[in-house]
Amino acid sequence: MTKNELFPKMSEAIVAGDRAAATALAEDAVRGDLDLLEVIEQGYVPGIQKVGDLWEQGEYFLPELISSAEAMKAAMARLDPELKRRSLSSHMGGRVVIGTVEGDIHDIGKNLVASMLQAGGFEVHDLGADVKLERFIEKAEEVGAGMICLSALLTTTMTNQRRLLGLLKDRGLRDKYKVLVGGAPASRKWAEEIGADGYAENAVAAVKLAKSLAGRT
Amino acid sequence: MIEAKRPRLELLSQAFIERIVDEALTLLERHGVMVENAEAVKLLGEAGAAVDRDGQRVRLGRKLVETSLASTPPAAALYDRSGAKSFAVGGDEVHFDPGSAAVTMLDHDTQSERKAATPDLVAFYKVVETLENFHFQSTGLIASDVPAAVSDAYRLYLGLRLSEKPFVTGTFRVEGFRPMRDMLAAVRGGEDKLRRKPLAIFDACPSPPLKWSNLTTQSLIDSARAGLPSELISMGMTGATSPVTIAGTLVQHVAENLSGLVICQLAKAGAPVIFGGSPSSFDMRKGTTPMGAIGTMMIDAAYAQIGKFLKLPTHAYMGLSDAKINDPQAGYETALGTVLGALAGVNVISGPGMLDFESCQSLEKLVIDDGICAMVYRLLAGIAQRDDPIALDTFEGFTAGMSFLSHPHTRKWYRKEHIGGGLADRDPFDAWVAAGRTSIVDKAHTDVARRLEKYAAPPLAEDVRKELVQIMAAYARSSGFPDLPLPTDL
Numbered sequence: 028m029t030k031n032e033l034f035p036k037m038s039e040a041i042v043a044g045d046r047a048a049a050t051a052l053a054e055d056a057v058r059g060d061l062d063l064l065e066v067i068e069q070g071y072v073p074g075i076q077k078v079g080d081l082w083e084q085g086e087y088f089l090p091e092l093i094s095s096a097e098a099m100k101a102a103m104a105r106l107d108p109e110l111k112r113r114s115l116s117s118h119m120g121g122r123v124v125i126g127t128v129e130g131d132i133h134d135i136g137k138n139l140v141a142s143m144l145q146a147g148g149f150e151v152h153d154l155g156a157d158v159k160l161e162r163f164i165e166k167a168e169e170v171g172a173g174m175i176c177l178s179a180l181l182t183t184t185m186t187n188q189r190r191l192l193g194l195l196k197d198r199g200l201r202d203k204y205k206v207l208v209g210g211a212p213a214s215r216k217w218a219e220e221i222g223a224d225g226y227a228e229n230a231v232a233a234v235k236l237a238k239s240l241a242g243r244t
Numbered sequence: 245m246i247e248a249k250r251p252r253l254e255l256l257s258q259a260f261i262e263r264i265v266d267e268a269l270t271l272l273e274r275h276g277v278m279v280e281n282a283e284a285v286k287l288l289g290e291a292g293a294a295v296d297r298d299g300q301r302v303r304l305g306r307k308l309v310e311t312s313l314a315s316t317p318p319a320a321a322l323y324d325r326s327g328a329k330s331f332a333v334g335g336d337e338v339h340f341d342p343g344s345a346a347v348t349m350l351d352h353d354t355q356s357e358r359k360a361a362t363p364d365l366v367a368f369y370k371v372v373e374t375l376e377n378f379h380f381q382s383t384g385l386i387a388s389d390v391p392a393a394v395s396d397a398y399r400l401y402l403g404l405r406l407s408e409k410p411f412v413t414g415t416f417r418v419e420g421f422r423p424m425r426d427m428l429a430a431v432r433g434g435e436d437k438l439r440r441k442p443l444a445i446f447d448a449c450p451s452p453p454l455k456w457s458n459l460t461t462q463s464l465i466d467s468a469r470a471g472l473p474s475e476l477i478s479m480g481m482t483g484a485t486s487p488v489t490i491a492g493t494l495v496q497h498v499a500e501n502l503s504g505l506v507i508c509q510l511a512k513a514g515a516p517v518i519f520g521g522s523p524s525s526f527d528m529r530k531g532t533t534p535m536g537a538i539g540t541m542m543i544d545a546a547y548a549q550i551g552k553f554l555k556l557p558t559h560a561y562m563g564l565s566d567a568k569i570n571d572p573q574a575g576y577e578t579a580l581g582t583v584l585g586a587l588a589g590v591n592v593i594s595g596p597g598m599l600d601f602e603s604c605q606s607l608e609k610l611v612i613d614d615g616i617c618a619m620v621y622r623l624l625a626g627i628a629q630r631d632d633p634i635a636l637d638t639f640e641g642f643t644a645g646m647s648f649l650s651h652p653h654t655r656k657w658y659r660k661e662h663i664g665g666g667l668a669d670r671d672p673f674d675a676w677v678a679a680g681r682t683s684i685v686d687k688a689h690t691d692v693a694r695r696l697e698k699y700a701a702p703p704l705a706e707d708v709r710k711e712l713v714q715i716m717a718a719y720a721r722s723s724g725f726p727d728l729p730l731p732t733d734l
Contacts, residue, residue: 088528090483135484136531182359182603183347183388211532 028055034070037102041074042081044094046101053105063106067117067148075099075146079231089139092230096142103145118150120241124167125176126154127210128187133180136210139230140176147234149174149241160191167204174237177223179210188213189221205240209233248626250336253587255546261553264491268498269306276303277454277503281461287510302503309502312509318555320473320516322380322410323441325431325702330441331379331410333473333518334557336589338624340582340617341380341412342372342597342610343564344447349385350599350606352689355569357604359388362731364605365399369406370699371607371692372597377617378610380445382412382594385605393723396420397427400444401716401730404431405709408702412475412594414447418459421446421466423719428472430711431704439471445518445592449477450500452485461507468508468515475518475559475592476504481526481533482543490543493523497547505556518592519551520559522602533601536566536577544581545588557591563613564595564602570609570685574599578609579616586620608688611695615666622663630657667691 028036033052040048049071056066078095081087087095103117110117123144127137134156145151152170154162167175179185188208195201205224208217218226224240227233256264276293278300279285285302289295294303319334331339348357349364365385372378383399390398396416403411404427415421425438432438446467448460456464467474478500480486486493501519508515525539526532534540544560551558562581567573578596585593596613597605631637631653638653648654667687669676676682713730720728 085529089531090488090528139531181347182357 028059030061030065030069033059033061033066034073037066037070038074038077041071041095041098041102042077044091044098046094046098049098049102050105053102057105057109063110063113064115064117067103067106071099071102072148079234082229082231093139093142096139096146099146100142116150118148120144120147120149120238121174122150122152122170122172123174123176123237124152124154124163124170124172125178126158126163127156127178127180128184128191129157129159130187131179131181131184132156133178133210136180136230137176137178140178140209140227140233143230143234144176144237147238149237160187160194163191164194164198164200168200172204173241174205174207176207176209176233176237179208179213182212185210185212185217188217188223192222207233207236207240245632246629248628251587251623251626252589253545253584254549255542255588256549258553260491261550264494264550265498265553267495268502269309271454271495271499272304272309272503273306274303275454276301277450277456277500278302279456279461279503279507280458281456281465283465284456284461284507284510287465287507291506291510293506304503304506309506312506313502313554313556315509315513316505316517316556317514318557320445320518320557321442322445322473323443324410325404325408325443325704327432327437327441333445333516333591335591336624337591338586338589338593338620339379339591340563340593340596340613341378341382342368342384342605343561343595343602344382344384344412344414345386346384346598346603346605347386347388348600348604350569350604350609352606352608352685352692357568357600360385360605361389362387362402365402366406366731367607367696368605368610369403371610371695373407373409373702374695374699375610375614377614377621378596379409380412380592381407381409383414384597390728391720391723391725393417394420394720394725394728397423397716397719398728400424400427401712404428404712405704406701410442411444412447412592413444415459415463418462419719419723421463423715425466425470425472426715427712430708430715435470442472442516445473445475447475447477447520448504449479449522450504452478452480452500453496454500454503456504456507464504464507465511468511471512471515473516473518473557474504474508475520476501477520477522477559477561478504478547479522479524479533481524482539483528484526484531486523490539490546493543494546494550497521497523497543498550501547501551517556518559519547519554519556520592521547522561523547532566534566535561535564535595535598535601536573536581538580541581541584544590545584548585548588548590552589558589559592559594560585560588560590561595561602562590562593563616564598565609566599566601568600568604570599570606570612570688574609575612575616578613579619582613582616582620583623586624607692608685611688611691612667612684615668618663618666630661
């Protein structure tokens with residue numbers, strides 16, 4: 028298949044949330060020795076963008092969103108090792124450390140944001156749920172992340188988002204990271220109040236915000 | 245005389261119930277459940293369940309489940325603090341209690357949620373104590389001014405000091421059970437007496453899909469051995485943590501609850517178990533767990549019907565709302581839930597008073613909902629033939645323009661046939677305007693103040709009071725909080 032035939036199919040596979048098709052097309056691209064960065068940018072990314080649009084239009088719901096993000100992940104899993112071999116990276120967005128703050132075991136929303144960020148071209152380090160605040164900083168330092176995303180589903184645990192910002196300040200690391208907050212009790216006002224760099228109300232908005240903070244809009 | 249027919253809601257056909265139960269049994273047999281508690285795994289293994297090499301996945305054969313079902317009593321009995329008043333949890337009995345373990349309180353003056361503290365919990369218990377349609381209390385708020393490690397027992401401590409009603413409660417830590425049981429036993433005058441007259445139900449929630457955590461499993465074992473009913477709170481979220489179809493979620497729900505029931509029976513055959521839950525029709529846009537969704541209520545009514553088929557007492561989280569304030573949504577979701585739950589014959593309905601996905605309590609909502617529960621009880625009482633003939637006699641001497649107001653028949657029956665409006669507005673428009681256009685929320689707020697004023701602590705023997713203080717203080721000490729202040733002037 029030529030690029031012109033492949034790319035729309037890749038986009039369609041993502042929009043349909045078809046993991047098998049997305050992977051098979053990635054396989055075709057690798058075998059056909061195509062420019063893989065071009066494959067991602069012109070084949071897969073338009074698909075995930077379309078998914079974001081459909082979400083915003085109220086056409087797509089969580090099952091579609093997650094399936095598409097997983098299809099994207101599956102395609103990338105095939106492409107990433109090849110890119111690495113060629114000393115290239117698909118992560119044009121940079122590295123993100125994400126997790127649900129300590130004391131809070133809710134992770135559905137966080138997982139979704141992590142998947143969508145990954146689908147959006149970020150290298151995502153997901154620490155899971157009930158993550159000690161120290162761990163966010165450790166991991167961010169370790170992998171050289173540019174962004175830390177904190178999820179909290181409880182009003183009782185969202186104060187840990189504020190505490191993390193305090194910890195960063197204490198260590199003189201505050202300016203090194205963009206800190207994004209999310210979760211049911213969080214709000215734009217809350218983000219401003221605690222001095223975070225941003226708040227997003229859902230996964231699609233989170234990717235937009237992260238891209239704009241990373242200078243990729 | 246023709247007796248009143250018990251109005252009833254049945255969503256499932258007999259064949260469908262049997263099919264769901266059959267699949268649940270196959271699920272337990274084929275896939276099993278994860279049990280993160282060594283003692284329970286050992287009990288299950290000894291009873292013939294197949295334990296995986298990792299020592300956590302347990303497959304339960306049909307026979308084991310059936311034997312366990314056979315040893316579970318069809319009804320549980322609860323007694324109030326005095327031991328004089330009993331409540332049957334089974335059959336078609338319906339008891340309301342406020343939902344458990346909210347973390348915030350809706351502040352009437354600011355109309356916003358704030359973290360709950362001890363004074364809120366005290367006010368909450370006092371108000372519930374005065375509400376006649378709430379048969380049970382629940383340890384319904386977590387006081388943020390108390391260390392989390394002891395907050396499970398602390399809630400019960402305050403409740404036992406302030407209330408005569410039976411409790412729906414639960415543990416937050418494995419260590420929490422003993423002091424909680426000890427306090428209940430102190431009130432009863434010993435563990436044996438507590439076993440004979442249980443004062444509290446312990447909630448235990450499996451983690452969907454198909455997992456029992458160490459904490460909740462231990463609660464099942466401990467409660468069974470203490471003779472206290474375990475309320476199994478399976479809570480699949482359709483399409484997220486359980487199959488998206490309602491029937492699919494029911495299969496998982498039944499499997500989770502039955503595996504919990506087996507653990508209870510293996511810990512102590514004959515232990516009371518309540519077939520309950522808090523599932524939800526997962527919101528595919530917001531990723532939240534709406535308790536006020538019609539789908540949620542349909543799952544509840546359906547598993548309650550299955551619980552009845554299995555001859556078990558039932559429970560559900562119904563009659564609560566996802567609204568953040570006492571607005572029309574709060575009212576309609578609560579009314580729908582209480583009515584459907586009661587018609588489905590759910591024995592313990594937890595939720596009235598609650599807002600915001602089980603996370604917030606409102607004193608005003610408690611009193612508004614008490615009025616809803618009053619309507620529900622009236623509905624359940626049905627329509628009975630009071631006289632024979634039904635009405636012919638009352639038309640004796642019929643004239644044009646006659647009124648029944650002064651008829652002896654009216655005086656005789658109106659209080660039995662009809663209930664008052666409570667806080668609902670039934671004024672003519674002008675009277676409503678003249679009275680200041682007050683909303684039900686404002687009226688409820690006034691009513692809360694009146695009830696708090698009226699509240700008188702039910703008498704508690706001095707030695708029991710002292711024992712409660714001792715048990716709570718010792719638990720706080722052993723948990724590393726020797727200086728935990730225990731409010732004494734309750």
